[in-house]
Amino acid sequence: MEMFAITAVKHLKRRPSAPNFLPTISASRLYPPHIHTTFNMRPVRSAARSSLRASVNTGSTPFLRTRPIAAPCLLCAHRISPSQPSRRHQSSFTPEKFSPQDRTERQTHYHFFPNTLPSGPPPHGRFAIDTTALKHEFLRLQSRAHPDLHPSEDKLKAQALSARINEAYKTLQSPLLRAQYLLTLRGIEVAEDETAKVEDPELLMEVLDARERIEEAQSEEDLEEMKAENDVRIEESVKILEAAFERDDVGEAKHEAVKLRYWINIKDSLDQWEKGKPIVLQH
DSSP states (O other): OHHHHHHHHHHHHHSOOGGGTSOOOOHHHHSOHHHHTTSOOHHHHHHHHHHHHHHHHHOOOOOEEOOOOOOOOTTOSOOOOTTSOEESSOOTTSOOOOOHHHHHHHTSGGGGOTTTOTTOSTTTSOSOOOHHHHHHHHHHHHHHHOGGGSOGGGHHHHHHHHHHHHHHHHHHHSHHHHHHHHHHHTTOOOSSOTTOOOOOHHHHHHHHHHHHHHHHOOSGGGGHHHHHHHHHHHHHHHHHHHHHHHTTOHHHHHHHHHHHHHHHHHHHHHHTOOTTOOOOOOO
16 A cells, blocks of 8 residues: 555656646736735636636637738728727637628729728718819829739739729719719619600700700800800709718709709710711710
C-alpha cells in the first residue's frame, strides 16, 4: 500500500492535474497592490482560471470588435457600411445576411456621388441637383476608375465601372432623364412607354402650334421668342417635378415627366432648326 502511494505521487508530479495545468495568475496582475491586499483574491483567481480554461478548450474568442472600414475600392462590387461591426471570428453556422433592399439602394446612380448626393434619391434627397458639384465629383471618380490606371487583370472591371459612372452622370445631370430614372426605380416606365402620353387637349394644341411655328420660321431670329417661352415651360416643369418627388407623389411626377418630355423635344427642334427642314416632334 505504501509503494502504491509513492508511485501515485510520482505519477502526479510527472503529469500535472487539469486544475494545475494552466499557469496561475497572480492577483497583482489583476489588481494594483493597494487593492489586492484588501480583498480576498481567491475567487478572482478561480474565475480567471476558469475563463482561460474555457478559451483554451474552445479555441476561439467570440468577441465582437468594431473598427473603422477603409474607403471601398472602386472596383469592388460590394460596399460595407462603416456602421456595421466586423467579426474577427464568425461561426460558419451564422452567415452574415444582406437585405435585398439595401443591395438595391447601393446600386442606384445616386450612390456613385456620395459627396454631391449624400441623402440619395427622393423623397429622402432632393430632386434638384447641383450639376457643377456633380460634374466635379464625376471627374474625380473617372480619374480613379479609368481602365488605363489599373493592371490588366482588372481592366474589364474598370471598363464596366467606368461605363456605369458615365451612365449615372449622364442620367442625373438631365432633369428629364433623372425624372424618368426615378420613376423607373418605382416600377414606372416613361421613356420607352408610348402609351405614357398626356391626355390634355390644351397641351397637345400647344405642341402642334409650336411645330407649325418652327416649320414656318424663315430665320433663327423668328424663333428667339419661342425659345424664351419654351425655356420658361421647362423651368416650371422642373419645379413641379421637384415638389412632386419631395411629396412622393408618383402619379403627379409621371404626368409632369411626360409634359417635360414634350418641352425638351421642342427645345431640341429649336436648337437644330434649319430653314425648310421638316420638324418631327417625338412623344
